[in-house]
Amino acid sequence: MSVTTLPSRRIIQQRQPGWIVRLFDYKPFLIVMCLTPAIGLLAVFLTYPLGLGVWLAFTDTTIGKRGVFIGFENFQYLVTDPLWWNAVFYSVFYTAIATIGKFALGFYLALLLNNHFRFKSLLRAIILLPWIVPTVLSALAFWWIYDPQFSIISYLLVDVLHIRTTNIDFLGTPWAARFSLIAANIWRGIPFVAISLLAGLQTISPSLYEAAMLDGASAWQRFRFITFPMMLPILAIVMTFSIIFTFTDFQLVYAITRGGPVNSTHLLATLAFQRGIAGGELGEGAAIAVSMIPFLVFATLFSYFGLARRKWQQGEAND
Amino acid sequence: MKNDITRRDALALGVSAAALAATGASAQSAIKAADVPAPKFAIEKGASLRMLRPVRFVQADEDVFRANCAKFTKETGVEVKVDFVGWEDINQQTAVTSNSGAGPDIIIGFSDAPHIYVDKLVELTDVADYLGKKYGGWQNLAKAYGKKAKSDAWIGLPFGATAGPLIYRKSILKSVGFDKAPEDLAGFLDLCQKLQKAGKPAGFALGNAVGDGNGFADWMLWSHNASLLDEEGNVTINSKETIAALNYVKQLYPTFIAGTPSWNDVSNNRAYSSQEIALTANGVSLYFSLKNDPATKAIAEDSEHQLLPKFLAPISPMSGLTLNAMLFKHSQYPNASKALLTYLMEKDQYEPWLNANSGYWSQPLGSYADAKVWTEDPKVAIFKNTMNSNYYAGYKGPISTATGAVRADYVTVQMFAAVATGASTPEAAAAEAEQRAKRYFRRQTR
Numbered sequence: 001m002s003v004t005t006l007p008s009r010r011i012i013q014q015r016q017p018g019w020i021v022r023l024f025d026y027k028p029f030l031i032v033m034c035l036t037p038a039i040g041l042l043a044v045f046l047t048y049p050l051g052l053g054v055w056l057a058f059t060d061t062t063i064g065k066r067g068v069f070i071g072f073e074n075f076q077y078l079v080t081d082p083l084w085w086n087a088v089f090y091s092v093f094y095t096a097i098a099t100i101g102k103f104a105l106g107f108y109l110a111l112l113l114n115n116h117f118r119f120k121s122l123l124r125a126i127i128l129l130p131w132i133v134p135t136v137l138s139a140l141a142f143w144w145i146y147d148p149q150f151s152i153i154s155y156l157l158v159d160v161l162h163i164r165t166t167n168i169d170f171l172g173t174p175w176a177a178r179f180s181l182i183a184a185n186i187w188r189g190i191p192f193v194a195i196s197l198l199a200g201l202q203t204i205s206p207s208l209y210e211a212a213m214l215d216g217a218s219a220w221q222r223f224r225f226i227t228f229p230m231m232l233p234i235l236a237i238v239m240t241f242s243i244i245f246t247f248t249d250f251q252l253v254y255a256i257t258r259g260g261p262v263n264s265t266h267l268l269a270t271l272a273f274q275r276g277i278a279g280g281e282l283g284e285g286a287a288i289a290v291s292m293i294p295f296l297v298f299a300t301l302f303s304y305f306g307l308a309r310r311k312w313q314q315g316e317a318n319d
Numbered sequence: 320m321k322n323d324i325t326r327r328d329a330l331a332l333g334v335s336a337a338a339l340a341a342t343g344a345s346a347q348s349a350i351k352a353a354d355v356p357a358p359k360f361a362i363e364k365g366a367s368l369r370m371l372r373p374v375r376f377v378q379a380d381e382d383v384f385r386a387n388c389a390k391f392t393k394e395t396g397v398e399v400k401v402d403f404v405g406w407e408d409i410n411q412q413t414a415v416t417s418n419s420g421a422g423p424d425i426i427i428g429f430s431d432a433p434h435i436y437v438d439k440l441v442e443l444t445d446v447a448d449y450l451g452k453k454y455g456g457w458q459n460l461a462k463a464y465g466k467k468a469k470s471d472a473w474i475g476l477p478f479g480a481t482a483g484p485l486i487y488r489k490s491i492l493k494s495v496g497f498d499k500a501p502e503d504l505a506g507f508l509d510l511c512q513k514l515q516k517a518g519k520p521a522g523f524a525l526g527n528a529v530g531d532g533n534g535f536a537d538w539m540l541w542s543h544n545a546s547l548l549d550e551e552g553n554v555t556i557n558s559k560e561t562i563a564a565l566n567y568v569k570q571l572y573p574t575f576i577a578g579t580p581s582w583n584d585v586s587n588n589r590a591y592s593s594q595e596i597a598l599t600a601n602g603v604s605l606y607f608s609l610k611n612d613p614a615t616k617a618i619a620e621d622s623e624h625q626l627l628p629k630f631l632a633p634i635s636p637m638s639g640l641t642l643n644a645m646l647f648k649h650s651q652y653p654n655a656s657k658a659l660l661t662y663l664m665e666k667d668q669y670e671p672w673l674n675a676n677s678g679y680w681s682q683p684l685g686s687y688a689d690a691k692v693w694t695e696d697p698k699v700a701i702f703k704n705t706m707n708s709n710y711y712a713g714y715k716g717p718i719s720t721a722t723g724a725v726r727a728d729y730v731t732v733q734m735f736a737a738v739a740t741g742a743s744t745p746e747a748a749a750a751e752a753e754q755r756a757k758r759y760f761r762r763q764t765r
Binding site: 060062063064065077082083146147148149150166167169170171172173174177257258259260261262263264274275277278279280281 | 418435
């Protein structure tokens, strides 16, 4: 008897899972285990800094001195500060014009790249270059291009082509500087838009175009009634990203003009850095950064609801 | 290139060079030292020190500095580790050190840094008093930056300063009928107008340039007897003197080379080096970079430095960027730190270091004016009295956190740029600067 029961007990013991295995089979434990790293990372690197930033906006903390809670004082001051309004204006203007430019040119480029031609893949890779180059490097390049004394464009126009007699002052006057920065931002942003939209274009079934051509649709009609509507969802996503990237841009402006001349090119991000880190007023800098949030939320909602939620996509009639 | 020399080699080289320099110096040193008993700092057992300072201008600076510290280690047994940090990073590193209460024992920062972190610092009055008595007294700028406002407590120990006087092309000024820049407002304007007609205009930074932009704005303010603050620390920027300075810059600006509102700290160096401009204001580094490059040596020979014209001010209103050492309360070895700071400022160490810097830094203590470096190159001799200036950032108020912040936020630079470019009237620009400055100073006056 005992001889036969012993092996059978051993088998039972082997079948009975160990406590570790049982622990890992326990669903609540597993959920906690799997989520902890992700939540931990989010909390440490996202929630905490964001929360700290929002908290700082309501204090008068400076570098080197712990602040106290002062309510909305920072925001009250900002509303009376012409420089903040200036930065708000230019941030919105910069984002709007640069986004329009990037999408017009990026979409056009995507349509061109969608055709068949030789060295297609190579060219597509080259197109990405402006986006791959670190922003600071391209900013430095533009800084030289826009230099009042050593600009390559001025050199070509003055010394080579003799079209002008004086150098172009790209960054010396407010509007010239604003548009120069926007041009640099468009140049940098086109590849992202173009490649994303190209991916979208390639998902459109060729049969749609064939059908339209059989019906005698012109190239414009094919674009207007097939390409454009089919692209709207991806346009919405790409535009949301693009607006966020542009609105929060820092490096281009900081490296090229530092917000000058006379503060005309400060974005909210550069102004926040200028006041918070260089000026040492951490509380006020944080308040400027926090003041960007409503704009970002609005821009995101606008592009999302304005472009993405069309009724026909949900099976209803388009009106 | 020399760059293949490792740090260890450089150190060894430096030690021997410094030893040579030190022995040479003691043989023929002209530095007068009073007979003052040295304070006895009871160096803590097992002490070791960490120090942070801005990177060198010239290799010899680092070599001699390291050699001096190595000598200190040899004599006292206290390990000293020195880290050299980029100029742009030193403020941030100081902020982190101060807020976290950990890190280096000593940081050599810039100008007003000790006034920002005053709560976290050990007073250095005993060190400063001893050195001042021994070496001919502390100079004005050293007193302004070293001492806590309205007191005799030293919170920083100035190591040297560097200023930004005028630099101009002798031959070009001569060709328009000037031997040097005139000291009166009308004459200086006339010079700039003639230079512009000659196609080699003047250029002064009106852009967001921490050094050059603020340097030009300060010069214009102080030379018109305007100032950011009064002695009590009240904001007095919106004054009739400031309006006069703004109106003058409005006249002056059209004579500048195009693009100065977008200039940063290197722009005028580039424009001067490429012979686009004949007159600007800059630190001695521009002269040395021209002199040391065979391609531009001729420009250096044709260049001359001149103290900033005083216009309506009693003396040339020129301040200097000051190296200012701080000893943090979190240091476990304050006595060893004080001993090291004292040691570095003593003749046997400081004189070779000052000479090694070939004029980039000028001394904070009167006696060191007799150092050899000031007789070597007549074009550099002008920097000798940099620290004798009555003017400092935040003149004439007490130095505080806010004085540095106003500079870092370019409040006065933008006031001038706004008027120069026609973006605002002088009255509106001065009022806006006042509002911005008051915001920064609100805690100082509260």
